[in-house]
Structure formats: structure tokens, C-alpha cells
């Protein structure tokens with residue numbers, strides 16, 4: 001008798017204290033009218049309170065549709081989605097009061113100033129006048145926008161507009177913040193600034209769900225990542241656990257010059273020596289400027305733990321090592337191994 005393979009879909013879905021998740025999606029299906037297949041095809045996952053959760057997937061995977069359902073903008077075909085305790089289909093206004101969305105494209109009111117954008121949003125959500133003024137000042141300050149507070153939004157830079165959208169989203173103190181590709185198009189400084197603010201939000205207990213194509217962003221920010229493709233969750237866990245489980249091992253690349261009295265075929269000798277090292281699963285000769293040779297050894301697991309025996313094997317050939325590089329598997333390797341290389 002065979003049992004079902006273990007799935008990491010629900011890994012860590014609930015807090016150790018058993019508290020309810022901040023976001024819960026159960027068997028969610030969305031088929032757009034006239035479409036021949038489901039955009040979301042039975043997705044289930046849960047996000048803990050105070051967690052940064054990344055939804056990662058290639059174009060067309062179903063991320064935006066999933067977030068659309070969670071933020072009450074898309075009606076699900078079947079299944080259930082709950083945000084901060086509110087069922088998005090049964091009680092969309094309660095869900096909207098508890099969540100906020102930062103879309104990828106600017107949707108600020110261009111005719112208003114930065115501060116007015118914040119104040120109007122809070123007023124719409126029923127935040128009292130004194131409180132919304134206090135929150136606007138605090139958020140403008142926190143997002144480095146105090147000096148631009150009274151500037152018309154059409155005069156602010158792309159990076160400032162993105163920060164302003166996040167600040168605006170926080171004006172009604174949401175429990176769950178949805179960020180769609182938060183650092184697309186930002187310069188490196190602006191990107192780091194946004195990342196710091198996201199970490200700060202997590203530290204304050206706000207749950208953050210972010211969709212991204214950016215593996216660095218997911219690896220840097222997300223406590224757990226769900227990899228989605230063709231409307232299904234393919235894997236869900238911490239970035240480190242996904243890398244350990246789904247990618248092959250790493251690699252060690254060495255560049256060598258022949259030692260004194262070298263009698264030729266250095267690359268072949270190095271490869272034979274490395275092939276005999278425990279943990280080395282294969283070797284390749286890579287392009288190099290003669291007389292140097294470059295050999296890459298693929299290894300099981302973390303390349304750092306194979307470094308000493310690899311160095312010893314190379315040394316036995318009498319060659320002189322001029323460069324060494326460790327290639328560690330990362331989330332991108334996991335992503336490619338699960339979703340394939342073809343461009344969609």
C-alpha cells in the first residue's frame with residue numbers, strides 16, 4: 001500500500017500557539033469567463049500573523065488573481081479565502097477594513113499633495129481627524145517624505161511615489177498588507193529603503209504578503225515562500241528549506257596554472273583527482289585563458305564543506321591555485337528546477 005507523498009504546502013501554516021492565521025486560502029479556484037483553464041487551480045495556504053509571506057511564480061502563474069481574490073477585487077469561482085478573520089466573499093467590507101493593497105502601478109491621486117493622499121485615504125476608512133493628522137505626520141516622516149508632504153504627487157519621483165503608496169496603505173492601520181512587486185523599477189537605495197520598512201512592519205506585527213519575481217527580494221524578506229505555477233502551489237516553506245530540498249548541490253570552481261615541470265593535460269589530471277573526492281558528483285572544464293585552466297566540481301550540499309578535500313586533491317596535481325569560487329544553490333535554482341527554463 002502506498003501513502004500520499006508528504007506535501008510542504010501547509011508547512012508551518014499555523015503558529016505554534018495555535019492562533020488563527022492572518023490569511024487562509026482553502027482550495028481556491030478561479031476561472032475567468034470564456035477561459036479554457038483555471039487561472040487559480042485549487043490553491044491552499046495559510047500565512048501566520050506577523051509573517052512576511054512571498055508568492056513567487058512566473059508570468060501568468062496566478063499570483064495576481066490569488067491576491068485579487070484576497071483583496072476582494074476578484075470573485076473566486078470556488079474555495080474559501082479569509083483575511084484577518086473576515087471571509088472575503090461573505091464579508092468583503094470587513095476584509096477591506098483589515099487589509100491594504102499596494103499595487104505595482106501608481107494609483108495615487110495626482111491632483112492632491114502627498115499629505116492629502118494620506119488624509120483622504122484615512123478619512124475614507126473612518127479614521128478621526130486628529131488621529132489621521134497624527135498618523136500622516138508619523139508616516140511621512142517614517143517613509144522619508146516629510147519634505148515632500150505638501151508637494152503635488154505628480155511632482156514626486158517614482159521611488160517617492162512607491163513609498164507614498166505604502167505609507168497611504170498604512171493609514172488605516174491594516175492587519176495584513178499586500179505588496180505587489182514592491183521594488184520593481186526602484187534604484188538600489190530605494191529598494192533597500194523599502195525592504196527596511198517591510199522588516200519594520202513585520203517587527204511591529206503587521207502581516208505582509210508580497211508577490212515578486214525577484215528572488216533576492218524573496219530570499220531577503222520572506223519568512224516563507226510559496227512557489228506558484230499554472231494556478232497551483234508547487235512548494236511552500238522557508239527559503240532555506242526550499243533550497244535544501246529542491247535544488248541540486250553547489251559547486252566549487254578552481255582556476256589553476258601549471259606548476260614547475262608540469263607534464264601536460266593539467267585539466268584532465270585535476271578532473272581525475274577531483275572525481276575521486278567524496279561529495280564531488282561531477283567535474284567540467286570551463287573556458288580559461290591559457291596557460292590557466294578552470295575546472296568546476298559539482299558537489300552534494302554546501303560547497304564549503306567540500307572545500308578542504310577539493311583543495312587537497314588539487315594540490316596533489318602540483319598546480320598553483322590562482323582563484324577559487326564557491327557556487328551556493330539559491331532560490332533561483334529552486335524556482336528554475338520547479339517551473340522550468342522556458343520563457344512564457
Ligand SMILES: Nc1ncnc2c1ncn2[C@@H]1O[C@H](COP(=O)(O)OP(=O)(O)OP(=O)(O)O)[C@@H](O)[C@H]1O
Pocket residue numbers: 032033035039040057058059060061062063064065066
Ligand atoms: N481579467 C482576466 N480575464 C481573463 N484572464 C485573465 C484575467 N486576468 C488574468 N488572466 C489569466 O489568468 C492567468 C493567471 O494570471 P495572473 O495575472 O493571476 O498571473 P500572475 O502570476 O500574476 O502573472 P504576472 O506575474 O505576469 O503578473 C493567466 O493565464 C492570465 O492570462
